[in-house]
Structures are given as C-alpha cells and as structure tokens.
Amino acid sequence: MQYLLLIYSNEAEFSALPEAELRAISEDYGAFTQSIIASGAFKAGDRLEWASMATTVRVRDGKTSITDGPFAETREQLGGYYMIEAKDLDEATAIAVRVPGAKYGSIEVRPIFAMP
C-alpha cells in the first residue's frame, strides 16, 4: 500500500514562533525525513508555500476562473494531486485548467517551498 501523509497546521501560530523554535522544528523534520529514507518508506515529500501563496482554478460551463487563495468549498475534500514543473504561475494554471476535476471541483495551485 502507498499512503499520502498530509500535514495540517495553523499558519498564524506557526509564523509567530520564535526563530529558535522554528529551527528546532526544521531539524525535527530533517531527522524524520532521514529516518524514513533509511527505512525505505520515503517516496517524496516537500514543504509547501503558505496558503496565501495559493491560486485556485475552476472551470464551469467552459469558462475558466482563476482566483486568489485556497478556496475549496467546505463540501469538497482532497481527492488527489499532481506535482508539475512549470516556468511560471500562468503555465501552471494552464495545466491545472486541464485537470478533469477542475470542471466539477477546484484545483489549488500551490508553489513548493524553495529552500533558501
């Protein structure tokens, strides 16, 4: 079996943490990642940019709507994902528009966090 581990957290609380605590969390993540790489369980994983960096794509009646933010409706649940390489947001949303689910649900386009 394969599983996706989705990490939810409160961004406001998280970004208010002091520098030292953030570093400690980052080290925890590093250690955890190494441990599952060693055990062979690791397939892929990334930190995402803040939710405010997200863009939502929907297609209704053939018309594309592109909006700011992660606006999944409360009756929508996460059902799948693609990781893509694109030159910029316009190229990424042009691909997102073609995801079949864009016609009945919504596709959130969120950048992968770029390590500084």
Next chain:
Amino acid sequence: MSGDLDQVWRLEAGRVLATLIRLTGDFDLAEEALQDAFAAAAEQWPCRGPPASTTAWLVGVGRRKAIDRLRRRSLISRKQPDLEIEAAIERQIAPWPEGDEAFGDDMLRLIFTCCHPALGLDAQVALILNTLCGLSVEATARAFLAHKETMAQRLVRAKRKIRLAGIPYETPGPDRLEERVEGVLAAIYLVFNEGYAASSGPDLMRADLCREAIRLARLLADLLPGRAAIEGLLALMLLHDSRRLARVSAEGDIILLEDQDRGLWDQAQISEGLALVDRALRVPGYPSPYAVQAAIAALHARARRHDATDWRQIAGLYEVLARLLPSPVVELNRAIAISMVDGPARALALLDALTARGGLDLYHLLPAARAEMLSRLGRREEAIDACRAALAAVRLEPERRLLTRRLAALSD
C-alpha cells in the same frame, strides 16, 4: 521634492518603475532604484537642467543604482570574492542597450502583473495606486480609508505573492488576453467607483481616484487600441466625471441629476466621451457592457435640460445591459428609467418584484427608489416607511443627509 520634479514623478514614476522591474527582475529592488534615480535627479537637474528624455535618463540612472545596491549588499555579507559578485550582478541585471525604449511594453507588463487574477481585488487596487500611479503608501492608504500600516502590509503581501507564486512579468498571450483585459478594466473601474461614490466616509467623491482611473484607462487605450471594452470604460468614466462639479453643493450635499446646473458639466470631457462611445458601439459583435453604460451616460450628457432626456432610449439600453450583465442594480436603474416613460406605477411593480427577490438588502437605493415612486403615487405613509428603510441602510454621510431631507419633505 520640488514642484517640477513632483510633476515628473506623477508622469514618469510608473513608467520608469515598469522598465526597472523588467531589468532587475525584482519589484523591491526596482522601487529602491526608482527612489535613488529621483534623488539623483533632484540633485542634478536644477543646475544642469533636465535631460532630453527624462524617462531614459531615470531608467539608466536607476539601473546603475540597482547595481550599486546589489554590490553594497554583497560586500557587506562578504561571502564571495569580488569577481563572483560582479558575475552574479551581471546575471541578475539585464543589459539596457541604447535605444531600447520599449516603455509602453513594460507598462503593459506592469499593468497585467498588478491586475493578475491570482491577486485579490483589494491587493490589485493597492498595487495599481502605489505602483502604477506612483501614489505613496500613505496616499494609497488614504484612498481606501485604511491605516498606513495595514496598507503597507497589504502591499508587502501582494509583492511577496508575485515573487513566491511565480506570477510572470508578462503581457498575456493572445489566448488569454481578452479575459485578462477584462480583469484589468474591472480593477480600474473599482478605483473610479471608489472615487466617484465612496462606499463610506465623510465625502461623496474623491476626485484624485477618478483622475487616476481615467489616466490608466487612457494609457491602456493607447497601448491596446481599438478595443470596445477599453474605449467604452474610458468613455463611461469621462462622462460620469464630467458632472463632478455639478454633483455636490458647496456644503458637500448631493445635487440630484434633475437639479444639477448643466452649465457646470465639463464639455471637453463630454465631447471626448461621446466620440469614444460612438467608436466603441461600432465595433462588431456583442456590445461591451461598459460601452452600453457609456451610451446611457451619453444620453444624459446630450440632454440640455433634464426634461429633454431621452428616457425611452435609456430604458431600452438598460434592457440591453440587463441581458449582457444580469444584475439587480441594473434592474433597479431600468425601473427608474421606466418610471420616466410609463409612470411610477409600473416602476413600483418592478421594484417590488426586485425587493421580493432579495439580494439587494444592504443597498439603500432600492428602498430610496421605492420611496420616490410611492411619493409620486401619493402613497405618503408607505413612502415614509421606505425612506426610513433607506436611511437604515445608507453608509455615506452626504447620502444620509439627502435621505433625511427627503424624509422631512414627506413628513411635512
């Protein structure tokens, strides 16, 4: 900044910044370089006189100042040898060969980036005023009755999103241009409307916002000529704004269309607007909703007296508009036009149907229009009730005073 340079800033800041962003690939660095370039101008222009091309001079100086800044930053952190620093700077800052003065193209890039749909509307409007129009953060905050800190934060967030989400600094390709132009026009119209009828606060109008919106639409019409939606919006704004002086009394009270001194209407703006409407309506295909709204404004502008207004044609145009852009506000305006053609009874029936449908509950103009029709029908008690309902929903001080005066007149 001296008065002359102030004037140059108003005209050039957006244009110079647009090119500096392309050359540096960095909004913040470009903004700092823009400030540096104007500081250099303040120092050098008074004694040497302004250069032949101010835009090119400011871009050239700004580009060099951006390089200086990158150099200083790298020297402070001292992580790399000098040669590597110079190579990195050369990679980041694009060359600017003599004669490369594609300022219009860069301005379009900046307009489309500021109005990218991945940014919220309030962020778009803040970017328009601060980045494109060169308004300071304080002035941008004032325009939206927001605190300076709130506005500064909104701008920082918007620029961070442009950078981190990968919003390209590009004019969209032909397949996306139409919808993106629509987005730009919606944002410009929002700036205008906030200036023309503020959503709240002590003053009815803020002329500076109207002027900025008109300036941007003019610019866009120059850069993307022959588009009905752009010309229609420009015409609409020019025609509405032409009535500015006649709309408010010296005491800041609203003067309704029927009571306005039409001699105060700006005839130059009206003729410019009328010519644009004619052009915009002649473009084949479905008419742009902006052009239809402009055509309605044109009929008002053409009427020398209020009782010479062609209400039949206005009602017809509202019907066209309701098909293109179904909205309860359009229905409300159509009902008012119909009252001038067929009388208040038919209009009241339309307004009652609109009230029953809901969706305009927070909009004071619906009960205000009902009050008007009821009063014209001699149904005074009901008119008073409707006027009170309008007063409960109104948010702008001059409109509250207008409704208070009407209520007093009804209660006499």
